[in-house]
Amino acid sequence: MNHYTIETHDLDVYFKDFKALDKINLSVPEGSIFGFLGPNGAGKTTTIRILLDLMHPEKGKVKIFGKELRQNRVDILKRVGALIENPSIYKHLTGRQNLEVIRKLVGVPKTRIDEVLEIVRLKSNADKKAKGYSLGMCQRLGLASALLTDPKLLILDEPTNGLDPSGIIEMRELIIELNRDYGKTIFLSSHILSEIEKLATDVAIIDRGRIEFLGKLDKLYNQNSGLNVNLDVNDLNKSISILENSQLNVSKSDDDTLNVQAESKEHIANINRILVEAGIDIYSIKSDNNLESVFLNITQKLDQ
């Protein structure tokens, strides 16, 4: 039997007339790094706010550690640490003092501050004012604050947002370490596909407030085994109409090239042939099968 740390059932959220979440059903396995993937504005942060009881859904239920969140808020949040979007930091205080504010709030021993500073590798800068911190240090301080209660579940909303490449690598290593060495279940939201691809064991894809995929990362690849083919051609509109007439799934890229969903390598050759025979000049053909193409495959299907 599967043990799920987080389970949501049919969550609906409205912002006035706008339906921000539409029947969100999530199951986050215990001990996993769960990637919550979606474009900006898809509903990731809204879902996270519901998981932390910062807002309540109009409909639906949230269970964390097998208990209903609304009825067991204090007991559940005791075992949850969170980093939501940009870190919340009192800039006039030092890193250590920031942690002290939260430590006093949650009532953990003072020694825990040094322990979490050690984990996030911020001990040498702990006594500097937070206003002098880089964004990466702020994120690590936010993570340290989330770790103060030694939570079983960590909810991280876009933890690599705005970080430089070395900051991203550091944060990634930290997340893996927390999962592997400290046994924490990690719910990680991101719009950066490569991040999720490198970290997650399980994935949910959300778009326009709906869950479009939920399951293991391998299953996602297998289910969407088609290739994303990118073509640079001389006549974009004519090419689109030719391929659409051939019952192909086509869309226009931002850089004025074509994206076509192909089922196999032979299919790519066929697409090439159709266009050449119709008198279209093809300047380049690229194909891939990473999470980016799978993601585009899912979200572009919705566009059509």
Place this chain on the structure above:
Amino acid sequence: MNNLQALRGSLSSEIYKYRSTFLLWFAILSPAFIPAINLVTFLHSGDKILARGGTAWSNLMQYSTGPANFLFPFFVMIVALFMNQIENNSNSWKLIYAQQNPRWSIYLAKVITYCLILFLGLTLYMGLTYAVGKIVHIVNPELGFGAYFSFWKMIERSLMLFIGTLGFASIQFWLGQRFKNLMISLGIGVGGIISFMIVAQGWKYARFHPYGFHMLAGSGVENDKLILWQQMEPLYLSLGLALVVFILAGIDMNKRRII
């Protein structure tokens, strides 16, 4: 974590976060502003002031309470604003409300800290005013500050002013919590003070104006034959209003989406 522990933790955390802030220095230094001016005034021209009549202490109190009645509402507005702005500027509402502590304990800790700052501000103000009299007496004993003056009466007065203030202080607190834009809260506060000054000119219901309770509250202690309801009415009204507004603001905070 039981309720009391949760409240104690929230309160301790709330007070801790104000170290090295503008609010802390403002709360300490602004009550010293008028006493400092009065010190210079009484040292320099105390004899001229006393020549107009009255005792040394009554003159000093007159020089203190007049400006205090006018400036204290601004002190309240600024404290209410900055107590909530510290969370807005640090983007930390979501941080504190995502913790295990019940929402009410975090809210109540903020309200208690707010009331504490206001009360300490007033007490500091009264204490410094008393100190001004004592210092002037050391420098110029002839002015008459050696005469008996009840310090406890002064504390009582500051308590009255504090209770009279709580009514509009609760409104300012709610506004500060509700709106990130400083101008809304400040604008309503200033509008409240000015409108009281206008209606106080003769409107028979002016005594129900929440921004005037603290000014009307002072009259009760001056009278030896205190009639509990009639002279304490502004205090009861202020206290009642504060209770209602703080509870409504608490319910509002409890239900609010933290975005």
